[in-house]
Amino acid sequence: MNIKSQVLKIAQEAKKASYKLAQASTEDKNKALEKMANGLLKAKVALIKVNKQDLANARKKKLSSAFIDRLTLNEKRIEKMASDIRDVVKLENPVGTIIKTWKRPNGLLINKKRVPIGVIGIIYESRPNVTSDAASLCLKAGNAVILRGGSEAFNSNKKIAEILKSSLKGTAISEKAIQFIPTTDRKAIDELLKLNDYIDLIIPRGGEELIKKVTENSCIPVIKHYKGVCHVYVDRFAKIDMAMNICFNAKVQRPSVCNSMETMLVDEKIAKKFLPLMLKKFKSAGVEIRGDTETRKIMKDIKTANESDWYAEYLDLILAVKVVSDVDEAIEHINTYGTHLSDAIVTEDYSNAMKFLNEIDSATVYVNASTRFTDGGEFGLGAEIGISTDKIHARGPMGLEELTTYKYIVFGDGQVRK
Amino acid sequence: MNIKSQVLKIAQEAKKASYKLAQASTEDKNKALEKMANGLLKAKVALIKVNKQDLANARKKKLSSAFIDRLTLNEKRIEKMASDIRDVVKLENPVGTIIKTWKRPNGLLINKKRVPIGVIGIIYESRPNVTSDAASLCLKAGNAVILRGGSEAFNSNKKIAEILKSSLKGTAISEKAIQFIPTTDRKAIDELLKLNDYIDLIIPRGGEELIKKVTENSCIPVIKHYKGVCHVYVDRFAKIDMAMNICFNAKVQRPSVCNSMETMLVDEKIAKKFLPLMLKKFKSAGVEIRGDTETRKIMKDIKTANESDWYAEYLDLILAVKVVSDVDEAIEHINTYGTHLSDAIVTEDYSNAMKFLNEIDSATVYVNASTRFTDGGEFGLGAEIGISTDKIHARGPMGLEELTTYKYIVFGDGQVRK
Numbered sequence: 001m002n003i004k005s006q007v008l009k010i011a012q013e014a015k016k017a018s019y020k021l022a023q024a025s026t027e028d029k030n031k032a033l034e035k036m037a038n039g040l041l042k043a044k045v046a047l048i049k050v051n052k053q054d055l056a057n058a059r060k061k062k063l064s065s066a067f068i069d070r071l072t073l074n075e076k077r078i079e080k081m082a083s084d085i086r087d088v089v090k091l092e093n094p095v096g097t098i099i100k101t102w103k104r105p106n107g108l109l110i111n112k113k114r115v116p117i118g119v120i121g122i123i124y125e126s127r128p129n130v131t132s133d134a135a136s137l138c139l140k141a142g143n144a145v146i147l148r149g150g151s152e153a154f155n156s157n158k159k160i161a162e163i164l165k166s167s168l169k170g171t172a173i174s175e176k177a178i179q180f181i182p183t184t185d186r187k188a189i190d191e192l193l194k195l196n197d198y199i200d201l202i203i204p205r206g207g208e209e210l211i212k213k214v215t216e217n218s219c220i221p222v223i224k225h226y227k228g229v230c231h232v233y234v235d236r237f238a239k240i241d242m243a244m245n246i247c248f249n250a251k252v253q254r255p256s257v258c259n260s261m262e263t264m265l266v267d268e269k270i271a272k273k274f275l276p277l278m279l280k281k282f283k284s285a286g287v288e289i290r291g292d293t294e295t296r297k298i299m300k301d302i303k304t305a306n307e308s309d310w311y312a313e314y315l316d317l318i319l320a321v322k323v324v325s326d327v328d329e330a331i332e333h334i335n336t337y338g339t340h341l342s343d344a345i346v347t348e349d350y351s352n353a354m355k356f357l358n359e360i361d362s363a364t365v366y367v368n369a370s371t372r373f374t375d376g377g378e379f380g381l382g383a384e385i386g387i388s389t390d391k392i393h394a395r396g397p398m399g400l401e402e403l404t405t406y407k408y409i410v411f412g413d414g415q416v417r418k
Numbered sequence: 419m420n421i422k423s424q425v426l427k428i429a430q431e432a433k434k435a436s437y438k439l440a441q442a443s444t445e446d447k448n449k450a451l452e453k454m455a456n457g458l459l460k461a462k463v464a465l466i467k468v469n470k471q472d473l474a475n476a477r478k479k480k481l482s483s484a485f486i487d488r489l490t491l492n493e494k495r496i497e498k499m500a501s502d503i504r505d506v507v508k509l510e511n512p513v514g515t516i517i518k519t520w521k522r523p524n525g526l527l528i529n530k531k532r533v534p535i536g537v538i539g540i541i542y543e544s545r546p547n548v549t550s551d552a553a554s555l556c557l558k559a560g561n562a563v564i565l566r567g568g569s570e571a572f573n574s575n576k577k578i579a580e581i582l583k584s585s586l587k588g589t590a591i592s593e594k595a596i597q598f599i600p601t602t603d604r605k606a607i608d609e610l611l612k613l614n615d616y617i618d619l620i621i622p623r624g625g626e627e628l629i630k631k632v633t634e635n636s637c638i639p640v641i642k643h644y645k646g647v648c649h650v651y652v653d654r655f656a657k658i659d660m661a662m663n664i665c666f667n668a669k670v671q672r673p674s675v676c677n678s679m680e681t682m683l684v685d686e687k688i689a690k691k692f693l694p695l696m697l698k699k700f701k702s703a704g705v706e707i708r709g710d711t712e713t714r715k716i717m718k719d720i721k722t723a724n725e726s727d728w729y730a731e732y733l734d735l736i737l738a739v740k741v742v743s744d745v746d747e748a749i750e751h752i753n754t755y756g757t758h759l760s761d762a763i764v765t766e767d768y769s770n771a772m773k774f775l776n777e778i779d780s781a782t783v784y785v786n787a788s789t790r791f792t793d794g795g796e797f798g799l800g801a802e803i804g805i806s807t808d809k810i811h812a813r814g815p816m817g818l819e820e821l822t823t824y825k826y827i828v829f830g831d832g833q834v835r836k
Contacts, residue, residue: 019777023777118809200809216637219634221640221810245832249834359437364828366830369526369831369833370834391536395824405810407781407782407814408781408782408813408814410784414663415787415791416667
């Protein structure tokens with residue numbers, strides 16, 4: 001079978017399975033998830049063996065040790081995958097909720113009901129655990145899933161998908177609700193992105209190049225988890241200690257993730273007092289500082305920030321710093337250069353806080369808290385399938401509810417339109 | 419200026435204006451809308467004059483009389499455009515509502531707040547009144563709009579946009595919040611669809627070819643108003659009279675619109691009784707019937723329906739008819755051949771009704787009512803910008819709320835992540 005018909009068959013099977021899965025009870029879905037978790041635990045040895053192939057290939061390709069670390073599956077990590085699935089069991093099933101109900105003058109009773117989306121395609125590059133995370137979240141929200149992982153983790157991803165699918169045998173959920181694209185050929189993605197008759201949503205998770213390729217080529221709606229160029233703005237009315245804590249946390253606690261701070265903006269009225277203390281603390285943590293002209297007037301021994309630094313997602317211990325004249329300039333900078341994901345102001349001034357919250361065009365906006373809280377777990381939504389940088393359908397952390405849509409069910413007694 | 423830079427400039431201006439518009443009060447927006455309505459009324463004569471150019475061109479191109487009728491602007495139609503804007507004034511402003519609020523154990527107070535989407539591009543082919551409808555709905559929901567109408571109505575659309583923009587002078591709303599693409603060159607659409615840094619959503623309204631082109635080429639999220647292949651299923655437990663009323667209304671009341679019935683499915687247990695009566699009524703209204711084999715056994719003097727008829731959106735007095743063995747076959751047929759827009763069952767049987775409501779994968783599903791009610795006005799949502807056949811973000815009639823998104827605003831007192 002060529003790739004085109006292979007991918008088509010997978011999508012058609014997923015669509016068919018999605019109709020049945022959409023009707024499944026919470027109990028049936030939870031039982032299936034329990035079996036999936038057990039399946040992973042039982043297959044630990046076999047999975048670690050398969051993972052060793054991917055690791056050997058990665059070493060041959062001389063991939064970085066950080067990359068190889070992310071690729072590695074050991075007992076502990078497989079146990080974590082299983083316990084993550086059990087956490088999904090505990091999440092409330094969003095499907096079937098009546099969001100709104102109203103009666104029309106002609107007697108029609110309209111109900112807006114939460115239902116699964118249908119078939120979701122996940123195209124990812126990251127760790128093999130995305131395979132089980134995505135499959136379990138989609139299943140709990142009543143969606144069939146088509147998984148397409150990165151080539152470096154191909155064998156591990158394939159094995160995980162096989163384990164999950166075979167765990168569904170004997171449950172009320174069809175194994176066809178979890179589909180895996182069994183090839184690393186890039187053509188498979190091109191074919192997948194054309195199948196808008198069978199696939200309802202694509203969620204790409206990975207680097208900029210992947211996201212761009214998917215966005216440009218997809219005929220299916222895409223929800224992107226794109227870059228995170230996040231800011232903390234230290235207002236003239238900030239408490240210095242609080243600002244230092246928040247900025248340090250936003251930059252240093254985990255610099256490799258999308259909700260960490262990349263640019264710090266400082267009100268000129270507080271800069272002379274704040275910057276020497278703050279930058280000393282950053283330096284002691286090994287953070288490289290790149291400052292604008294005003295910053296460098298105060299702190300002479302730092303690198304110069306160029307225009308490109310304001311757009312940069314370092315994902316590393318590097319920080320761009322800019323002195324701004326007031327909250328308005330901060331807002332304009334963030335809306336212009338940011339990626340609209342997670343931005344914070346530190347201030348004791350009510351009006352500046354409210355202005356910032358209202359005018360910053362980002363998925364999550366904070367007063368006096370770290371940008372690092374933009375996360376499904378931290379928001380209390382449970383596990384997340386991603387953090388949307390789009391504005392359509394879902395914004396910010398995407399939990400189970402964001403993996404659903406709605407339909408109108410309307411009860412009549414013979415109404416016709418006049 | 420070439421088309422590329424022209425379109426880029428328009429998009430950038432719209433983005434800039436959108437930030438200010440997003441903060442506008444309900445009162446300011448309503449005042450601006452009133453001025454827009456007045457502006458149209460004052461410019462009636464000039465607008466009718468400009469419209470005559472489009473009409474002359476259309477006649478030269480020998481476009482159909484139905485097309486020319488849709489293109490025509492007269493006093494009455496301009497007054498209707500103005501009163502439609504005044505209806506938008508009356509609609510509740512969805513912006514600023516707190517959808518949900520909760521407190522986390524660490525003290526963070528999270529608010530999910532409804533906000534405008536930003537910049538919306540409307541690409542349309544239809545009547546010139548879409549120009550004022552789309553502009554007023556987008557404005558009320560706090561969005562800047564970029565309008566790109568069909569070439570046949572170019573002069574009329576341009577004039578309407580000019581009137582609306584100049585009406586905004588002296589109001590709190592910038593004229594730059596309404597943008598019009600002042601060229602009929604198709605390249606402008608290609609350029610527009612690349613500008614995902616400035617445009618947040620594209621809504622195409624028009625024929626299949628336009629929708630396809632936009633979907634395939636857009637880097638910006640698209641919400642489609644696609645075909646409507648709608649069904650009524652007459653169950654064995656239907657009341658014959660009610661079924662006849664509903665089917666007749668769904669087909670005949672306005673056959674040219676997307677929520678009219680295109681295929682009628684009839685349970686074999688009721689077919690012999692129902693079909694002769696129903697088809698007689700349809701024939702008397704001039705409806706051409708195309709039946710499957712079973713239908714033609716009962717009614718011999720009708721045309722044969724081919725496979726392609728099950729996919730057909732006739733938008734005309736033509737109806738495909740199929741006899742099915744039960745509600746399950748009806749559901750499978752509708753989910754396979756339908757466009758997931760508006761489908762109905764007529765039955766007195768509780769279980770069959772609930773099964774149909776649950777399992778039909780459509781934006782709106784009815785028991786004992788006409789498919790024709792799928793409409794923003796009929797749903798009580800007020801004017802609609804379109805009827806989404808997508809599942810992402812909005813499904814079915816799209817009112818003001820569907821022209822908004824949300825953001826999380828989070829109040830802290832120094833929280834950092836552990």
